[in-house]
Structure formats: C-alpha cells, structure tokens
Amino acid sequence: MNQIALLENDLLLKVAKGEKVDRPPVWIMRQAGRYLPEYMAVRKQARSFRAMIEKPELAAEFTFQPIDLIVVDAAIIFSDILVIPEAIGLPYEMIPGKGPFFPNTVRSASELNKLHSIAEESNLDDTYAALKLVKKELAGRVPLIGFAGAPWTIFCYMAEGSGSKTFSIPKSILYQDPVFSHNLLEKITEATITYLKGQIAAGVDIVQIFDSWAGILHKDTYMEFAFPYIQRICEEIQGVPKIVFAKGAFYALEELAKLDCQVIGLDWQTQPSFALDRISKQALQGNLDPCLVYAPDDIIVEKTEALIRSFPKGRHIVNLGHGMYPDMKPEKLKLLVQTVKQFRYDS
Amino acid sequence: MNQIALLENDLLLKVAKGEKVDRPPVWIMRQAGRYLPEYMAVRKQARSFRAMIEKPELAAEFTFQPIDLIVVDAAIIFSDILVIPEAIGLPYEMIPGKGPFFPNTVRSASELNKLHSIAEESNLDDTYAALKLVKKELAGRVPLIGFAGAPWTIFCYMAEGSGSKTFSIPKSILYQDPVFSHNLLEKITEATITYLKGQIAAGVDIVQIFDSWAGILHKDTYMEFAFPYIQRICEEIQGVPKIVFAKGAFYALEELAKLDCQVIGLDWQTQPSFALDRISKQALQGNLDPCLVYAPDDIIVEKTEALIRSFPKGRHIVNLGHGMYPDMKPEKLKLLVQTVKQFRYDS
Numbered sequence: 001m002n003q004i005a006l007l008e009n010d011l012l013l014k015v016a017k018g019e020k021v022d023r024p025p026v027w028i029m030r031q032a033g034r035y036l037p038e039y040m041a042v043r044k045q046a047r048s049f050r051a052m053i054e055k056p057e058l059a060a061e062f063t064f065q066p067i068d069l070i071v072v073d074a075a076i077i078f079s080d081i082l083v084i085p086e087a088i089g090l091p092y093e094m095i096p097g098k099g100p101f102f103p104n105t106v107r108s109a110s111e112l113n114k115l116h117s118i119a120e121e122s123n124l125d126d127t128y129a130a131l132k133l134v135k136k137e138l139a140g141r142v143p144l145i146g147f148a149g150a151p152w153t154i155f156c157y158m159a160e161g162s163g164s165k166t167f168s169i170p171k172s173i174l175y176q177d178p179v180f181s182h183n184l185l186e187k188i189t190e191a192t193i194t195y196l197k198g199q200i201a202a203g204v205d206i207v208q209i210f211d212s213w214a215g216i217l218h219k220d221t222y223m224e225f226a227f228p229y230i231q232r233i234c235e236e237i238q239g240v241p242k243i244v245f246a247k248g249a250f251y252a253l254e255e256l257a258k259l260d261c262q263v264i265g266l267d268w269q270t271q272p273s274f275a276l277d278r279i280s281k282q283a284l285q286g287n288l289d290p291c292l293v294y295a296p297d298d299i300i301v302e303k304t305e306a307l308i309r310s311f312p313k314g315r316h317i318v319n320l321g322h323g324m325y326p327d328m329k330p331e332k333l334k335l336l337v338q339t340v341k342q343f344r345y346d347s
Numbered sequence: 348m349n350q351i352a353l354l355e356n357d358l359l360l361k362v363a364k365g366e367k368v369d370r371p372p373v374w375i376m377r378q379a380g381r382y383l384p385e386y387m388a389v390r391k392q393a394r395s396f397r398a399m400i401e402k403p404e405l406a407a408e409f410t411f412q413p414i415d416l417i418v419v420d421a422a423i424i425f426s427d428i429l430v431i432p433e434a435i436g437l438p439y440e441m442i443p444g445k446g447p448f449f450p451n452t453v454r455s456a457s458e459l460n461k462l463h464s465i466a467e468e469s470n471l472d473d474t475y476a477a478l479k480l481v482k483k484e485l486a487g488r489v490p491l492i493g494f495a496g497a498p499w500t501i502f503c504y505m506a507e508g509s510g511s512k513t514f515s516i517p518k519s520i521l522y523q524d525p526v527f528s529h530n531l532l533e534k535i536t537e538a539t540i541t542y543l544k545g546q547i548a549a550g551v552d553i554v555q556i557f558d559s560w561a562g563i564l565h566k567d568t569y570m571e572f573a574f575p576y577i578q579r580i581c582e583e584i585q586g587v588p589k590i591v592f593a594k595g596a597f598y599a600l601e602e603l604a605k606l607d608c609q610v611i612g613l614d615w616q617t618q619p620s621f622a623l624d625r626i627s628k629q630a631l632q633g634n635l636d637p638c639l640v641y642a643p644d645d646i647i648v649e650k651t652e653a654l655i656r657s658f659p660k661g662r663h664i665v666n667l668g669h670g671m672y673p674d675m676k677p678e679k680l681k682l683l684v685q686t687v688k689q690f691r692y693d694s
Contacts, residue, residue: 011595172641218615218636218668250597251618268565270597289565294519321565325515 006057007212009142012074013205014263015283015317020347024071024308024316026340027145028333030323031066032078033145036330038065039323049094054123059130060137067142069330070337074143074206075134079127081149081210085158087122088191089115093156101188105161107173107216112184117195127195128202135203146204148196151233152226152247158184167216174225181225189229191237200240206244209263210234215248215267224273234260243285247322253278268321272310285317288336293320293328297335311347356489359421360665363588363609363632369444369694371655371663372420373687374492375680377670378435379425383677396441396471400426401470407484414489416690417681419663421490421553422481424546426474428496432505434469435538436462439504453510455521459531465541466607475549482550482601483502493551495543495559497593498535498580505531514563521572528572536576547587551565555590555612562595562614569599581607590632594669597681600625615668619657632664635683640667644682650687660692663678 007013011025014198027144033039046052053059062078082092082100092102106112109216118124135144157163159170174181194205209230217226226246234242244256247264256264257279266275266286274282308316324333354360355436362530379388389408393399400406409425429439429447440451453459465471475677482491504510507516521528543554564573573593591603594613603611604626613622615634622631639650655663665687671680 166637166672168638168641168674171636171638175639175642175646215616219618232626248616251616251621266520269562269595271566271598274598289518289568290513291515291518292522293513295522325513328513 001319006140007143008140009073012143012145012317013241014266016206016243018262018314020284021314022345023343025309025319026319027072027074027076028066028070028092028320028324028337029076030061031070031333032330033324034326035328035333036065037325038068038069038153049080049096053083053130056126056129056133057295063130063134064137067138070334072337073340073341074207075138075203076145076147077127077131077134079130079147081154081212082148082157084149084154084188084191084195085291087118087124087195088187090158099163099205100157102157102161106158106184108177109180111181112180112187115187118191124195124198128198129228131199131202144203145203145206145208145243146196146199146202147208147210148199148233149227150209150214150244150330151185151192152222152230153211154188154192154218155185155287156213157182158188160212165166167213171216171221171332174221178224179320185225185229190230190250193233196233196237202239202242204244206241207237207263208245210310211244213248213346214246214252218250219251222249223255226332227252227255231259243317245285249276257281263317265319266321268319270311271321272307276311281315283312283315283317284320287321288319289323290320290325290328293324293332293336295332297332300332300336301339304336308340308343353487354490354552355487356420359490359492359664360588362589362661363553365630369692370600370663370690371658371665371687373665373684374419374421375417375667375684376423378417378419378423378680379409380671381673382671382675382680383412383575385414385416396427396443399648400430400477401473402482403473403476406473407606408549409482410477410481411634414670416484416677417684418667418686420685421492422485423492423494423555424474424478424481424551426477426494428494428501428559429504430571430616431496431535434465434471434542436536437505447504447508449504449508449566452516453531453572453673454516455524456527459527459551462534465538471542471545474547477485478546478549478551478625480656486662490552492553492590493538493543493546494548494555495546495580496559497561497573497591498532498539498576499564499569500558500560501539502528502572503560503563505535518563518568521568526573530535532572532576536579539580543580543584545573547584551587553588553590554584555592556608558591558593558596559594560595561599562692564596566598569596570602574599574602578606583654590664592632597621599647605630610646610664613668617668619654630664631658632660633666634668635666637667637669637672637675640679642679642685643652644679647679648684651683652690655687655690 156167156170162243242261244264263283270288408424503514503517587609590610610630615636
C-alpha cells in the first residue's frame with residue numbers, strides 16, 4: 001500500500017523522498033498552541049497541560065486546529081517530548097507559567113536503576129490513541145508528523161529536573177560521570193525507538209527528532225554524548241522518512257549530513273548557504289526567524305519568498321527556525337503560509 | 348609614557364598587540380562574583396547590586412578579589428553594562444533572583460525623545476571613580492579591563508525592559524520600525540563611545556565590548572542592526588586595544604574579523620579551527636565550556652591544555668566561552684588558571 005497515493009496533499013513526503021514538487025511544503029513548529037484563540041478556548045476545558053495530552057480527543061482536536069485554521073501542509077501530533085521520562089519511571093508535572101518540573105531527578109546509577117522499560121500499558125498509549133484518531137479524521141488530507149525528543153535533550157530534563165538557562169547539572173554530569181551518562185542515554189534511546197515504532201504503527205507518515213538543547217554543547221561533547229544516539233534512532237527507525245532538528249548544532253552539520261535521515265531542520269541563525277555547503281544529500285527544513293511573524297505584511301512576504309529562493313528547488317520544507325510564541329497573531333502566520341502556497345518554482 | 352613598561356604582568360596586552368609571549372594570558376568572564384565566598388561576605392554590606400556598583404570602594408574591592416584569590420592575569424572592573432541606559436535617562440533596578448527590570452521601556456520615537464545625552468555629572472562617574480581607585484591600588488600588577496555592552500545588546504534591554512528568553516519585543520521592533528531602531532542604536536552608540544573614552548581617561552588598559560545577545564539574531568539583521576555600531580565604536584575608540592565578544596555570532600565571524608579591534612572573543616560552541624579559518628588578524632579569546640569548571644581535576648587540566656594547543660602561539664587569551672556560574676567552586680577555577688600559568692609554548 002502506497003501511503004503517498006492515498007494523501008491529497010503529499011508535498012512534505014515528496015520533498016522528504018526527493019521527488020519533484022512545484023512549491024515547497026510548509027508547516028510550523030508549535031503550529032498548535034496558545035497563539036490560537038481556538039486553542040485557548042478548548043484548553044479551558046482541560047484540568048492541565050498534562051490532561052490535554054492524556055485525552056486523545058483533546059490532543060486530536062489541537063492537532064487539527066492549524067490544519068483547518070492556518071491550512072498548513074502537515075499535521076503534527078499534539079504531545080510533549082517529556083512523555084518518555086514518564087514512560088520509563090520519571091513522572092513530571094507542567095507548572096503553569098514555569099514549565100516542566102520533575103519531583104525526582106536521575107543523576108546517579110542508583111537513580112538510573114529505579115527506571116524501567118516501557119510497560120505493556122503506558123502513558124504512551126494516549127499518544128498512540130490520539131494518532132489513530134487524527135489519522136482517521138484526517139482522511140488523507142495532509143501527512144501526519146510524529147515526534148520524539150533526542151536522547152541528549154531528554155537527558156537534560158531528567159538530570160536537571162526542570163527547564164534551565166544553562167542546564168549546568170546535566171552538562172557537568174557529562175564531565176563527571178561519562179559511564180552513567182552513556183547508560184542513561186542508552187536507556188532513553190531504547191525507549192525512544194520503541195515509542196517512534198509505536199507512532200509508526202499508529203499511522204504517522206514521517207517523524208521528527210527534536211534535539212532542542214544541542215546548542216548548549218560543543219562539538220566534542222555533542223559527538224560523544226548526543227550524536228551517536230540520534231544515529232542509532234535513525235538506523236533503527238525505518239519505513240517512514242525522518243527529520244532531525246538539532247537546534248544550535250551549527251558546529252555538527254557535516255556530521256548530521258551523514259545520518260540515515262531525509263531532512264535536516266535548521267534554526268534561523270544558520271544561513272541557508274552555510275547549511276548547503278555542509279549538507280548535500282538531505283532536504284532542509286526551516287528556517288525563518290520566528291520574530292518575522294511579528295513583522296509588517298510586506299516584510300513577511302518578502303522574507304518568506306527570499307528564503308524559498310535561497311534553497312534548491314525540491315530540497316526545502318518551509319518552517320520557522322523554532323516554534324511559535326504565544327503572543328503571535330494567527331493572521332500573520334496565515335499570511336506566511338499563504339505566501340508559500342502561492343509560490344511556484346521556476347520550471 | 349609606555350603603559351606596558353609599567354606593568355609587572357603585561358601578558359594580556361602583549362597578546363593584544365601581537366607581541367611574543369611564552370604562555371597565553373588568562374582571565375575569566377564574571378571572575379568577580381557570587382561563586383566567591385569573599386564576594387558574598389562583602390555583598391551583605393551592600394543594600395543592593397546597584398548599591399555595589401555605585402560605591403567605588405566596593406566595586407574596587409570586588410574587582411580585586413579574583414586578582415588576589417584566583418591570581419588571574421587581568422582585572423576587569425566590577426560594573427554592569429546597564430549603566431548606559433541609566434546614563435541616558437532610562438533607570439533600572441536589579442531584582443534579586445530575577446535580574447534587571449526597567450520601569451519604563453523605549454519602543455517608540457516619543458519614548459526615544461525622552462532620553463538625553465550623558466550629563467556632565469552622571470552615574471558613570473561611579474565607574475570612573477572605581478577605575479581610578481583600582482588602577483592606583485593595582486600599582487601595575489596586571490592590566491585593567493574596562494567594558495561596555497554592544498549597542499544591540501543594550502537595545503534589547505531598553506526595549507524589552509528586562510531579561511528574556513527570546514527578546515521578541517526588540518527583535519520584532521527591528522522588523523516593524525527600522526528607522527526608530529537605528530535612531531535608538533545611534534543614541535546608545537554615542538553614549539557608549541563617551542563612556543569608553545571616560546574609562547580610558549580613568550586608566551583602563553584595554554576594553555571589551557560584550558554583545559551578549561548577538562546569537563538571537565541572524566546574519567542579515569546582525570549586519571544591519573548590530574555590526575555597524577560595533578564597527579563605529581571600534582573606529583572611535585583608539586589608544587587601547589579592543590576585545591569584541593559577540594556571543595553566538597558564529598555566522599558573522601568573517602565580518603568581525605574586519606573590525607578595527609585586536610581580539611575576538613569566542614563562545615564555547617565555536618571550535619577553534621572554525622574561528623581560525625575565518626579570523627586571521629586578531630588574537631582569539633576563550634573558549635572553554637563554562638561547565639568544565641564542574642569537571643574532575645584531571646579533565647580540567649587535560650581540556651585546558653588541549654584548548655591552548657588548538658590556538659596558534661601568541662594569538663590566544665584563555666577564558667571561558669561565557670561567565671562563571673554562582674555555584675562553581677573557586678578551587679576548580681584556580682586549578683584552571685594554574686594550568687594555564689604553568690603551560691609553556693614550545694619555543
């Protein structure tokens with residue numbers, strides 16, 4: 001069964017597979033979220049952020065909103081990268097206005113030993129259920145993106161116990177206890193592979209791996225503690241295209257180019273020409289400055305078209321270089337998306 | 348009068364001037380600060396952070412502590428980049444545990460019009476007084492570093508009104524009102540030039556310009572709104588060597604290399620070879636991962652020596668790639684500094 005043949009809009013998958021397109025596809029990181037009044041209205045019904053991702057009907061509704069309202073070329077499941085720590089025995093809460101908080105952390109072998117593998121039944125089943133629901137309701141309109149955090153990024157939260165400006169605790173653990181660090185990263189990697197395989201079984205057409213905290217490492221530590229685990233995930237996950245987005249890892253683009261993945265995501269600090277000099281195989285995703293969404297209409301149109309022209313035809317997926325901010329205006333994002341949809345490559 | 352001849356330890360100035368040295372000099376960003384118990388003890392005497400920089404005797408004491416305790420090769424005046432907004436009419440407070448807060452912000456021409464030039468007498472006189480005190484008490488032991496924020500970084504705080512993860516307000520103003528943006532940047536630049544000239548008159552041997560928020564822009568906006576103002580400062584400030592540290596501006600190293608400055612500071616994400624491929628004239632300062640200070644002793648020694656070996660002899664000033672964190676241990680920093688001081692270049 002050819003999935004692409006069943007999709008009405010298969011632009012994203014075509015670019016990931018190196019097939020010909022007449023314009024780039026566009027989707028936006030955090031396209032479901034607080035900037036949408038419709039999201040805020042539904043959110044009020046939920047007890048908490050956690051309750052929203054644990055209720056497949058709500059997660060499905062949030063996943064759909066930007067498809068209907070912004071008319072992007074792909075749906076990305078409404079979920080959270082931190083479901084993985086929870087699934088292996090490290091629960092967390094989402095504190096309003098503050099972000100994630102883990103009552104316990106993992107900084108030593110004894111704490112690592114308390115973790116478990118993903119159980120027969122787990123919180124991940126909520127994501128799988130939401131995916132199945134979305135997949136069915138999408139009825140082939142656009143591709144469905146699944147995702148997971150990269151092991152290094154998940155390690156950051158599990159060791160730090162919360163968000164942080166510096167993540168100095170996980171970073172110092174890399175220096176202080178490399179053996180423990182690799183063991184925990186290994187554990188996270190195994191769970192992530194299981195999770196992504198589960199998402200594929202539930203119907204996702206493509207997956208993205210988010211290494212949100214790549215940019216706080218430098219090349220040596222990245223190549224020792226982050227890259228090999230993404231590499232293993234890319235090797236083990238087959239059957240759907242893979243997008244790897246290592247935010248801030250400009251120093252490792254040559255290495256990311258060697259991954260068994262079809263798309264490399266770029267933050268907005270990375271110039272298209274800089275990436276193209278280092279990546280010759282994969283398609284590139286990004287990389288507008290998120291703050292462009294605050295710009296006057298003519299600037300949005302101008303910069304979006306200029307971005308498209310700076311990537312080779314058919315090797316580009318339009319996105320921001322990071323996610324939407326809560327105070328952004330939906331109509332501005334709509335204009336950006338519309339600009340992409342009206343663009344045509346020279347034939 | 349030759350200043351260098353009067354200094355006992357002139358390593359930093361020698362490297363800035365391209366003269367021969369047998370080991371690299373070392374100083375550390377935020378070498379005066381909360382990680383030192385001696386700092387915390389004196390800090391208790393002060394009403395607030397602001398009161399510490401406004402009292403020349405206290406500022407001088409803090410400036411001296413790392414010279415006596417860590418035995419670094421340079422003193423950097425204990426002050427704050429935000430004295431410039433204050434000096435041109437935008438006062439701020441330092442909220443304990445939160446950071447800077449400006450009761451008013453500058454986001455429009457009418458708010459810009461309320462600002463003034465630096466008055467005959469201003470808060471900057473406190474810094475000048477502290478510098479004179481330090482200079483006298485140093486009695487030529489080590490060079491004295493003065494500093495200022497780069498105009499873009501100061502613009503960030505004046506428009507946002509506080510610290511921020513994204514500085515989305517100043518960034519969006521660049522798109523929404525480039526004319527206002529340039530006018531405010533111009534105003535900040537003029538004040539910064541006056542301030543640095545005042546610091547030179549008060550006795551500093553070298554100055555550093557901190558563009559702490561360079562990394563949230565991309566090359567186009569950096570070259571339009573940040574770089575030209577640093578360029579002007581570098582052209583107007585003469586008589587002492589200049590260090591430019593644009594954190595996160597890996598994308599603009601080729602351009603920074605063209606500045607009329609003697610040293611380029613590097614964050615830890617920038618590999619030495621990456622910088623050396625782009626900068627051929629200036630000395631390079633940095634760029635150890637700050638979290639190395641948490642590492643076991645043998646790792647600190649190994650990584651510090653490896654860093655020195657990765658830069659050409661005589662073109663390197665050892666520093667971290669960013670400042671010290673409050674929970675770091677002074678003895679670890681002492682080991683790092685000692686490692687540099689015991690190093691000898693092959694002759």
